[in-house]
Amino acid sequence: MLVRELNAALHHFLETDPRVVVLGEDIADPYGGAFKVTRGLTTAYPDRVLTTPVSEAGMVGVAAGLAMSGYRPIVEIMFGDFVSLAFDQIVNHVTKYPAMYAGRVTCPVIVRVPSGGHRGYGPTHSQSLEKHFLGVPGLLVVAASPFHDPAAILGALLQRDEPVIYVEHKLLYAEPIVRPDRGRVGDAVGREGGSPGSLPAVTLSFVEPADCTATVLAYGYTALLAMRALEELAIEEEVFAELVVPAQLAPMDWAPVLDSVDRTGSLVTVEEGMAGWSWGTQAAADVGALRFGRLRHPVAVTASGPGVIPSSRARERQVLVGLDQIKHAVREACR
Amino acid sequence: MLVRELNAALHHFLETDPRVVVLGEDIADPYGGAFKVTRGLTTAYPDRVLTTPVSEAGMVGVAAGLAMSGYRPIVEIMFGDFVSLAFDQIVNHVTKYPAMYAGRVTCPVIVRVPSGGHRGYGPTHSQSLEKHFLGVPGLLVVAASPFHDPAAILGALLQRDEPVIYVEHKLLYAEPIVRPDRGRVGDAVGREGGSPGSLPAVTLSFVEPADCTATVLAYGYTALLAMRALEELAIEEEVFAELVVPAQLAPMDWAPVLDSVDRTGSLVTVEEGMAGWSWGTQAAADVGALRFGRLRHPVAVTASGPGVIPSSRARERQVLVGLDQIKHAVREACR
Amino acid sequence: MRLDPDPRLAGAPGDPRDVRLYRRMRFIRRFEETLLSLFEEGVLNGTTHACVGQEADCVAVIEHLRPGDHIFSNHRCHGHYLAWTGDAVGLLAEVMGKAHGVVDGIGGSQHLCAPGFKSNGILGGTLPAAAGIALAMKLADDDAISTVFMGDGAWGEGVVYETMNMAALWELPLLVVVENNGYSQSTPIRLNMAGDIQGRFAAFGIETAHIDSTDVLEIDAVAARQVEAVRSTRRPHGLIIDTYRLCHHSKSDDNRPEAEIAERWTIEPLVIHGRRLPDDVRARVDADVEGALNEIVARELS
Amino acid sequence: MRLDPDPRLAGAPGDPRDVRLYRRMRFIRRFEETLLSLFEEGVLNGTTHACVGQEADCVAVIEHLRPGDHIFSNHRCHGHYLAWTGDAVGLLAEVMGKAHGVVDGIGGSQHLCAPGFKSNGILGGTLPAAAGIALAMKLADDDAISTVFMGDGAWGEGVVYETMNMAALWELPLLVVVENNGYSQSTPIRLNMAGDIQGRFAAFGIETAHIDSTDVLEIDAVAARQVEAVRSTRRPHGLIIDTYRLCHHSKSDDNRPEAEIAERWTIEPLVIHGRRLPDDVRARVDADVEGALNEIVARELS
Ligand SMILES: Cc1ncc(C[n+]2csc(CCOP(=O)(O)OP(=O)(O)O)c2C)c(N)n1
Ligand SMILES: Cc1ncc(C[n+]2csc(CCOP(=O)(O)OP(=O)(O)O)c2C)c(N)n1
Ligand SMILES: [Mg+2]
Numbered sequence A, B: 001m002l003v004r005e006l007n008a009a010l011h012h013f014l015e016t017d018p019r020v021v022v023l024g025e026d027i028a029d030p031y032g033g034a035f036k037v038t039r040g041l042t043t044a045y046p047d048r049v050l051t052t053p054v055s056e057a058g059m060v061g062v063a064a065g066l067a068m069s070g071y072r073p074i075v076e077i078m079f080g081d082f083v084s085l086a087f088d089q090i091v092n093h094v095t096k097y098p099a100m101y102a103g104r105v106t107c108p109v110i111v112r113v114p115s116g117g118h119r120g121y122g123p124t125h126s127q128s129l130e131k132h133f134l135g136v137p138g139l140l141v142v143a144a145s146p147f148h149d150p151a152a153i154l155g156a157l158l159q160r161d162e163p164v165i166y167v168e169h170k171l172l173y174a175e176p177i178v179r180p181d182r183g184r185v186g187d188a189v190g191r192e193g194g195s196p197g198s199l200p201a202v203t204l205s206f207v208e209p210a211d212c213t214a215t216v217l218a219y220g221y222t223a224l225l226a227m228r229a230l231e232e233l234a235i236e237e238e239v240f241a242e243l244v245v246p247a248q249l250a251p252m253d254w255a256p257v258l259d260s261v262d263r264t265g266s267l268v269t270v271e272e273g274m275a276g277w278s279w280g281t282q283a284a285a286d287v288g289a290l291r292f293g294r295l296r297h298p299v300a301v302t303a304s305g306p307g308v309i310p311s312s313r314a315r316e317r318q319v320l321v322g323l324d325q326i327k328h329a330v331r332e333a334c335r
Numbered sequence C, D: 001m002r003l004d005p006d007p008r009l010a011g012a013p014g015d016p017r018d019v020r021l022y023r024r025m026r027f028i029r030r031f032e033e034t035l036l037s038l039f040e041e042g043v044l045n046g047t048t049h050a051c052v053g054q055e056a057d058c059v060a061v062i063e064h065l066r067p068g069d070h071i072f073s074n075h076r077c078h079g080h081y082l083a084w085t086g087d088a089v090g091l092l093a094e095v096m097g098k099a100h101g102v103v104d105g106i107g108g109s110q111h112l113c114a115p116g117f118k119s120n121g122i123l124g125g126t127l128p129a130a131a132g133i134a135l136a137m138k139l140a141d142d143d144a145i146s147t148v149f150m151g152d153g154a155w156g157e158g159v160v161y162e163t164m165n166m167a168a169l170w171e172l173p174l175l176v177v178v179e180n181n182g183y184s185q186s187t188p189i190r191l192n193m194a195g196d197i198q199g200r201f202a203a204f205g206i207e208t209a210h211i212d213s214t215d216v217l218e219i220d221a222v223a224a225r226q227v228e229a230v231r232s233t234r235r236p237h238g239l240i241i242d243t244y245r246l247c248h249h250s251k252s253d254d255n256r257p258e259a260e261i262a263e264r265w266t267i268e269p270l271v272i273h274g275r276r277l278p279d280d281v282r283a284r285v286d287a288d289v290e291g292a293l294n295e296i297v298a299r300e301l302s
């Protein structure tokens, strides 16, 4: 389960890396954080794990100071919806310092944002706001996925000097992590790949890649939905597509995507964030340009809404990207 | 001059519309605001024009309360770079209220953001952060332009109920506003157009539209740069392109763009914001899809950086979109 | 304002004041308890923040507000909403995500809107909006006041201080009611707050009353003074009520010492004020509330 | 720390303390005046915020800081930077946008970084970073302290209060120096601040010293106490210095009453402290500073 693996990873890095400091609201034991990702940390490392007041901007700012002093702060924003309060600290402080000080400092702050809907938490506790942080110069936007080892990802991020927003979809917490292993990802054919310097992407399909006629690019919880969509389409309709799941959303490593698109000739992107200037639009722009004239269809950007996320479960389902919407897009793309 | 016309417009609307309230830092006379857009307002309308403490989040929040009470607050963020501090108020309050209250309220807050570089103000006083607000559900993002009457735009916005971010590039303040008039825009052939419900876009060219072989989509100060680029290309190289300048950046009305692209078969977008998930990527995605297979080239998204905006003028020029970069992109697109 | 609520819940004609206050607190208590059990039964989903134990604040403060006034509430808003509107049907339907809910099932438990009432689950961010509403009242130059309810934890948010400063500078008719239940979600106030809440108001020269009580009559007296002070002076005032939350923060997230909770059950608002009523009267009111709520729940669940 | 600066500017060996303090203030004053005239001549572009009139704060406070300590400054950072580093060449080159500037000409006037020193032009947002640096010092368990300079106007920003709360709660070795020059850009403090600055610190239980003075010796004595207090108690402290800015806020934006400004010229730091030096000594120091700065300017402009 993602929540257990993340919790174990945090214990591990606090244990092995004295530079790691964890900050967040209500993370102290016995409560151990709203989603229990931080359970046990204050007990084991009272000095380097601080439960903070309800001050999202302040805690990210404190993390900036720690990071510029050689520490590796990991900040939990209780609900990703509240990272909006740290927008200035991330845009005008954390990401600015290394560049505007001409490289005299690094500011490797990792901001964890438990995000996403499907829980009926309503308009201010269900959002996926990461799209607003894409393209902030110097910022890495990374997403937990059902197919990436969170410890490996966090470990890689702790080796790098860029600040990071790490998106964790709430619905993934209770999901198992299925790692690529000897050419398979669970029931699917799959492998990990990507360019040096970028976090790896996982590519998988339910038939041989050569038989896939579309590429689906999805991250986080929508990667899980997309996998289900591909499985159902393969079994029920003999429609075959390949799924590419990046861990790194920005900057984007297009290599694994292009590798697949060059086989399938068609691309669908899926994200839970609201439509309009969303993550997938950059895929449409870049892949559309890099493979101009070589795609059978325009890149299909699949997103939610736009609109607020209603607390009524029935209405929430209508707004958020779902299985049917994904299957429809993939069906079209496979034609 | 934009600054004079904006100032006159604010005087006019305060005079004619008792719902209008103006808030901002250092806007009181005799200082009259950092860029003098608000000069004279506190003297003429002391009750409805308030100089505020240095509290960007607070003043936008106060505006939200005023707006939900039937007023029409216009907030000045001294430098657009600081709108980052109001990100939560805009995303989780101002734009949320109308939708999450099921239409029981409107929250028509207008946030003015003097933005942009080319003045050597350095990394935190030169940015164009509007791209991060594109695609916020319920939010209009609008930009002042050299070809749009600011009074007409503000008047139209005051008739609407959506919250607005109104981007004013600092370099436009001292520029004259050239209005489309009887088929001409200054020395160019041009007209205003667009779909009902959207603010009009201005389309212009230095030769007959039929002779243009590319469309350039640019807003704000880059529209002025693009116009120069087109003029020079026309005169020096006999390369002819058509310029489309929208006032409304999000949601985007593609009609005037498609109208031009259907003639030229090629599209270049220009913006001063940082590359990556920028305004132009949505044009690439949408126009690329709407005119799939009918464009000669991929949509060329032209933006700055990415990176910080150095205070050194020489280095700043290297980072910000400039005339040569635009001319190069247009030359390629016209082929 | 009232959305013609059931008199058995919001107050029956001819209720003496003591009875009326008890009835209204009992109504809120039983509504919240009903909601929590519906969650446990899995009938409801999403999240909720009940105000069990804090009913005296809602009722005592809102007794002194009138049509034209405005209330801005936070995530723990049911008591405020019910005390203001009496609208049990709309709120239950809203939490159930129904179309006839307060805001059509879109906002849910923490995002309510009715004439003179709004709430938002983003902590602290509601304060400047409440100040803006107060500014609108100032511009309209009437005697209405804007009231905002916040907790102890919300003092972590910077925008709260930005608002205090503007409200004091501009002399806005704003009443800031702090329901200090000693905890911010799981965190005791000593781990979240340096200094104290009185000092936070004092820093801006805002006159504040502080009461440590769950007795609706005691709170009522102080609330009356503060509401009247804002109304007449047109300046912001604070009202700090030290209270206690008897339920979970949300649904199943309580790590507080059992002894601490148990002790607070002995001095909760219904116990304290209930004693003042003859047993038969109290029994009748309890029956009224039970009857009215059961009808509503039955109707909404059918 | 010092980037082996010119002793004629940063302090000559064997300078008696009085002379040293005067020299360092004179250095900052003349550097800023030189910069402003270069702007007027159009040699420089962009923007700058000079600290003419506030030199006593920079010098008196930073006298008591030592290698290992850290300073976080704001938009008006030249005096702090020069007092800490003595690096006139780097700062002039930086403002001129040259590659050998403090940060290669990228940051410019308000975004400086040197060992133990940083500044940022975003008001208030520097405070949590300074607190984070203090937290790092606390974790390292040495006796270093983190100092942050802010103005009266920056108290408008909410994150300042979020920081005060955390710094006090977590007992961080943070010294918050408030240079209260009575104006936020064009706005007098009475239009920007309800209550007073002392009250803002008191709200968080942070011990604060307040001095209304432009006399470097008076400020020096108080600063010594506050720096020592933070160093020894490892708890945050405040230092409020009421002062006055004699130059424009930035380059040409001063609407303050001329009489007010004129009066402050009669009690500015160099006048007050200069009186204490024999005329010949003062003349020699002035000549030192003039000579050294002229050489630097000539070299950078050539
Ligand atoms: C900006 C923001 N940060 C964090 C949260 C998560 N959260 C919801 S309630 C709560 C505790 C609030 O405590 P308090 O203000 O004392 O109110 P109480 O719950 O005690 O009534 C927190 C941290 C939030 N809703 N908004
Ligand atoms: C977040 C933010 N808002 C607004 C500004 C614009 N600004 C620059 S300096 C200044 C006034 C600051 O006043 P104060 O803190 O008293 O410092 P002083 O200039 O008097 O030294 C303002 C409003 C800014 N730099 N940052
Ligand atoms: Mg509480």
Ligand SMILES: [Mg+2]
Pocket (backbone or CB within 6 Å): D151, D152, D153, D179, D180, D181, D182, D183, D184, D185
């Ligand atoms: Mg000042």
